[in-house]
Amino acid sequence: MSEIHAMLDASNSLNIGADSALLLEKSVSVNIKEKLNLKSKLTADRQLLKTIVSPQRQSQKSKIKLELRSIVKEIAAKVTSSEINTEAHKVTAVIATLLGRSSSKIAASSKETSQGSSKVFTGSFPAMDDFSCQRCYELLYDPVTLPCGHTFCQSCLWISTMQNCVVCSKPLKQEELRLYRFNIVLVRILQKWHSVEYKGRSLTEKGINHLSKQNFGEAVKVLSEALSCVPGSHMALLHRAKAYYFLNLFDEALEDIFKVCQLAHAWPEAYYVKGEILYKLGCVEEALIAYFISLVLEPSKVCSRNKVRKILTQIIHHTEEREESDSKSLSPICRSPTNKKRSHGSCSTSPPYKLPCHLSTSSKDVVGLLGASDVFCEGVGSSNEVEEKTFKYLPHGYASELKIKSEDTCEMGSCLLHSHFPVDISYEEIRIKLEQEPVIDEKGQLIPVHLTPELESEIDRLLFNTESAVTRDLQTICNMSFNREVAVGGLLSISTTTLQRNVDQTLIDASDFECSLCMRLFYDPVCTPCGHIFCLLCIERCLDHNAQCPLCKRSMHHYMANAAESMEKLHPICDYVTKNIINQYLAVQLKERQQQHEEEIEELNQAQPIFVCTIAFPSVPCPLHIFEPRYRLMLRRCLEHNDKEFGMCMPVPGKPHHEVGTMLKVRDVTFFPDGRSVVDSAGFRRFRTSDCRVQDGYNVAKIKFIVDRKEADVDMIEQQMTVVYNDAVEWFTKLPVDTRTRIKSHFGDFPAQDNKINTENGPDWLWWVLAILPVEDRVKATILGNEDLLKRLGIFRKIFAILKRRNTER
Amino acid sequence: MAGLPRRITKETQRLLSEPVQGISATPDENNLRYFHVTINGPKDSPFEGGVFKLELFLPEEYPMAAPKVRFNTKIYHPNIDKIGRICLDILKDKWSPALQVRTVLLSIQALLSAPNPDDPLANDVADNWKRNEAAAIKTAREWTQKYAMSGGQ
Numbered sequence: 010m011s012e013i014h015a016m017l018d019a020s021n022s023l024n025i026g027a028d029s030a031l032l033l034e035k036s037v038s039v040n041i042k043e044k045l046n047l048k049s050k051l052t053a054d055r056q057l058l059k060t061i062v063s064p065q066r067q068s069q070k071s072k073i074k075l076e077l078r079s080i081v082k083e084i085a086a087k088v089t090s091s092e093i094n095t096e097a098h099k100v101t102a103v104i105a106t107l108l109g110r111s112s113s114k115i116a117a118s119s120k121e122t123s124q125g126s127s128k129v130f131t132g133s134f135p136a137m138d139d140f141s142c143q144r145c146y147e148l149l150y151d152p153v154t155l156p157c158g159h160t161f162c163q164s165c166l167w168i169s170t171m172q173n174c175v176v177c178s179k180p181l182k183q184e185e186l187r188l189y190r191f192n193i194v195l196v197r198i199l200q201k202w203h204s205v206e207y208k209g210r211s212l213t214e215k216g217i218n219h220l221s222k223q224n225f226g227e228a229v230k231v232l233s234e235a236l237s238c239v240p241g242s243h244m245a246l247l248h249r250a251k252a253y254y255f256l257n258l259f260d261e262a263l264e265d266i267f268k269v270c271q272l273a274h275a276w277p278e279a280y281y282v283k284g285e286i287l288y289k290l291g292c293v294e295e296a297l298i299a300y301f302i303s304l305v306l307e308p309s310k311v312c313s314r315n316k317v318r319k320i321l322t323q324i325i326h327h328t329e330e331r332e333e334s335d336s337k338s339l340s341p342i343c344r345s346p347t348n349k350k351r352s353h354g355s356c357s358t359s360p361p362y363k364l365p366c367h368l369s370t371s372s373k374d375v376v377g378l379l380g381a382s383d384v385f386c387e388g389v390g391s392s393n394e395v396e397e398k399t400f401k402y403l404p405h406g407y408a409s410e411l412k413i414k415s416e417d418t419c420e421m422g423s424c425l426l427h428s429h430f431p432v433d434i435s436y437e438e439i440r441i442k443l444e445q446e447p448v449i450d451e452k453g454q455l456i457p458v459h460l461t462p463e464l465e466s467e468i469d470r471l472l473f474n475t476e477s478a479v480t481r482d483l484q485t486i487c488n489m490s491f492n493r494e495v496a497v498g499g500l501l502s503i504s505t506t507t508l509q510r511n512v513d514q515t516l517i518d519a520s521d522f523e524c525s526l527c528m529r530l531f532y533d534p535v536c537t538p539c540g541h542i543f544c545l546l547c548i549e550r551c552l553d554h555n556a557q558c559p560l561c562k563r564s565m566h567h568y569m570a571n572a573a574e575s576m577e578k579l580h581p582i583c584d585y586v587t588k589n590i591i592n593q594y595l596a597v598q599l600k601e602r603q604q605q606h607e608e609e610i611e612e613l614n615q616a617q618p619i620f621v622c623t624i625a626f627p628s629v630p631c632p633l634h635i636f637e638p639r640y641r642l643m644l645r646r647c648l649e650h651n652d653k654e655f656g657m658c659m660p661v662p663g664k665p666h667h668e669v670g671t672m673l674k675v676r677d678v679t680f681f682p683d684g685r686s687v688v689d690s691a692g693f694r695r696f697r698t699s700d701c702r703v704q705d706g707y708n709v710a711k712i713k714f715i716v717d718r719k720e721a722d723v724d725m726i727e728q729q730m731t732v733v734y735n736d737a738v739e740w741f742t743k744l745p746v747d748t749r750t751r752i753k754s755h756f757g758d759f760p761a762q763d764n765k766i767n768t769e770n771g772p773d774w775l776w777w778v779l780a781i782l783p784v785e786d787r788v789k790a791t792i793l794g795n796e797d798l799l800k801r802l803g804i805f806r807k808i809f810a811i812l813k814r815r816n817t818e819r
Numbered sequence: 820m821a822g823l824p825r826r827i828t829k830e831t832q833r834l835l836s837e838p839v840q841g842i843s844a845t846p847d848e849n850n851l852r853y854f855h856v857t858i859n860g861p862k863d864s865p866f867e868g869g870v871f872k873l874e875l876f877l878p879e880e881y882p883m884a885a886p887k888v889r890f891n892t893k894i895y896h897p898n899i900d901k902i903g904r905i906c907l908d909i910l911k912d913k914w915s916p917a918l919q920v921r922t923v924l925l926s927i928q929a930l931l932s933a934p935n936p937d938d939p940l941a942n943d944v945a946d947n948w949k950r951n952e953a954a955a956i957k958t959a960r961e962w963t964q965k966y967a968m969s970g971g972q
């Protein structure tokens with residue numbers, strides 16, 4: 010029964026919202042302190058809490074209580090049958106009920122959130138700025154930028170088992186994670202702009218390290234130093250709480266953990282640690298609340314689940330024992346309203362989930378605080394009685410009553426040491442784990458499950474037909490819980506105020522953000538695995554020439570291969586943190602830089618890039634293999650800024666290239682990990698070049714398109730075309746089969762006779778035939794540059810006459 | 820001819836505004852990719868007291884390709900040949916676009932302080948240097964006096 014109150018407390022606080030959750034925390038904290046014989050101002054807090062609970066909420070309370078009671082029952086049932094949360098939708102249902110919403114609604118709203126609808130609540134989203142790690146929500150420490158462009162503390166990447174980037178959910182290659190070095194620019198900026206906090210972070214990491222080596226005293230010392238630098242560091246506080254815990258300084262541990270829960274009031278890890286401390290103190294109910302909140306916030310948190318299971322098992326087991334021995338001592342509060350109806354005051358048909366009444370002491374206080382005066386408190390009697398009972402069961406009493414075994418604490422200890430970050434385990438794994446650890450009572454027997462049909466139907470009704478208002482905060486937390494990518498981060502909500510770290514303006518210096526390649530402000534900064542930053546276009550151009558970092562010479566083959574995998578966008582992804590910092594703190598310089606960038610792009614468009622390689626023809630395919638660094642650059646620029654077009658001219662000795670060429674349009678590109686590419690293109694317009702020059706290593710020129718003259722005598726030309734077409738077909742069909750196959754595979758099928766006259770290029774088939782003719786490229790280029798269709802047809806007739814003669818001569 | 824890349828402009832500005840001790844580099848009036856360079860012989864080297872003239876050219880592909888540098892003053896050095904070509908890895912396969920004119924000139928200055936006869940360009944000089952270092956250093960000093968001092972050619 011006490012859990013019912015406990016859960017009720019939790020739910021009330023959750024339903025009231027974040028602020029009152031904090032207050033509830035405080036009140037519980039006060040409660041604990043009282044138990045620890047610390048004087049408190051309990052009544053003041055009661056008053057405070059009462060004012061927060063609105064009348065509206067009060068009216069909903071009994072309903073919520075009903076729901077919660079059944080959840081606890083369900084959990085108790087599931088727990089004892091070691092089936093808790095084996096299916097994700099059950100967890101959904103439980104959380105839904107806890108929050109007083111129907112599960113379908115929650116599913117729907119979580120969908121809305123992911124689709125970025127206007128209903129997205131940002132109220133209790135973690136407060137961060139660009140300097141925060143999106144995993145631990147502290148200031149970035151030893152920042153490492155991943156290829157997806159997101160940055161985390163190195164320790165966050167190393168210690169945790171992050172499978173996907175928590176921001177973009179791109180899968181992480183575990184074997185590569187340790188190869189990434191610190192983002193050197195960011196380290197410098199963090200040390201310069203946030204020197205004190207950075208020092209605090211460094212001390213925190215040191216402290217955590219001491220903790221993991223079980224140097225608890227040293228850990229406390231170093232973490233206290235860290236906290237003197239950054240008083241609000243939830244990481245430092247959490248770990249100091251752990252260290253105190255192991256030093257058996259529970260008073261101090263509690264104080265720290267309460268602070269953590271205020272700073273990060275939806276951090277499952279914090280509630281878990283809180284549960285451990287409270288459990289150790291024998292405050293089993295409060296521990297259960299804490300474990301339960303932790304579990305609700307992170308349904309896959311195995312250690313919390315095991316704890317909830319263990320405590321509920323102990324309680325139920327204990328109840329059953331007590332029920333047998335002393336059923337009369339069970340006070341009426343054990344009865345739920347529904348059961349009350351059924352059993353009507355008689356204990357003989359009491360439900361299977363009786364819990365020892367004396368466990369409800371502390372929560373009764375909280376229930377009292379919340380002004381609950383209905384059924385739940387009926388059996389309690391006068392408030393004097395409550396007070397009496399409260400002090401009757403001090404921590405030691407709890408511990409002995411529940412027969413807390415020493416191995417519990419051992420297990421708890423190891424879990425505390427290793428659960429620095431939430432472990433992301435699939436439900437399947439949890440299920441297996443739970444199956445391996447069946448719930449066994451002290452006599453070594455499996456505890457039987459009691460779940461009556463009526464109870465089941467009641468649970469169903471409550472789970473799926475309930476609906477009540479939820480605060481924004483809770484909905485967000487709830488939505489986030491369903492979003493695994495976010496939830497895996499573990500820390501769901503820290504505070505409702507937005508964070509904006511102050512930066513001393515005198516420390517901002519654009520030269521800290523200078524690209525070593527172009528010696529200007531970073532534009533689209535990209536961070537390499539070795540931690541160096543360059544402008545996107547600068548590093549790309551370097552990689553065309555050499556697959557290593559220009560600054561440290563580290564191989565970039567791997568990086569390029571990774572980039573090629575996600576090559577939809579052609580480019581590696583920029584370092585968002587650095588980009589955002591520049592955006593925010595160097596806006597003026599960035600604007601200037603952007604202007605330069607745009608001018609440069611504009612300049613590129615002044616002339617057409619010319620690929621000097623072969624002769625191409627209008628409408629004829631031209632497959633290309635691009636491997637030379639200069640043409641890699643040219644291709645990227647054409648794809649981005651030139652409508653996927655470039656000119657193709659054949660080389661001519663002593664000149665940059667032939668003056669006549671064909672524009673090619675890229676139809677498809679396949680990039681290889683080493684930067685090479687295969688381009689599928691086709692010609693479409695003829696041109697003549699002037700002002701040839703070299704730009705960034707490749708040729709560019711001004712071009713003038715070649716357009717056929719207008720022809721007056723259309724009939725005559727059509728006649729001529731038919732003659733040439735037939736000649737061509739005749740010649741082609743006489744070619745050896747393998748030659749024809751080769752031609753077809755390269756240039757496509759022999760085209761149909763289109764009689765395009767008075768168009769820019771005349772009939773397409775004529776260019777196809779020219780492409781395959783066994784004629785010198787020099788001659789082909791002359792025909793390509795000819796603007797007179799009739800003359801071209803004449804040349805073709807002559808060529809075919811020669812070819813015919815050759816054939817008969819043979 | 821497109822305008823001078825901004826990087827070259829910036830490097831030139833910095834070379835002029837923050838000159839390196841013992842090195843001067845001035846762009847040619849007619850070609851801003853061409854630099855007139857002087858390097859003072861480093862202290863405690865056989866080249867001490869000499870002022871060596873060099874020419875440096877930034878090719879079209881710069882900074883993707885290394886600058887081209889040549890000594891115009893005759894010098895007796897195992898890594899510099901008769902016509903002034905320099906054997907320095909960063910000017911060849913070890914070139915990186917993150918290096919600059921400034922770093923190249925500093926490297927050449929360092930090369931004068933620490934000749935490396937094991938990676939020679941001028942084989943005869945390197946042989947002498949290895950066989951009889953004292954004699955080689957003496958010759959280097961004489962050449963410095965003869966060609967690199969008081970406007971000597």
Ligand SMILES: [Zn+2]
Nearest residue numbers: 142145162165
């Ligand atoms: Zn972090």
Ligand SMILES: [Zn+2]
Nearest residue numbers: 157159174177
């Ligand atoms: Zn990411």
Ligand SMILES: [Zn+2]
Nearest residue numbers: 524527544547
């Ligand atoms: Zn750059």
Ligand SMILES: [Zn+2]
Nearest residue numbers: 539541558561
């Ligand atoms: Zn590097």
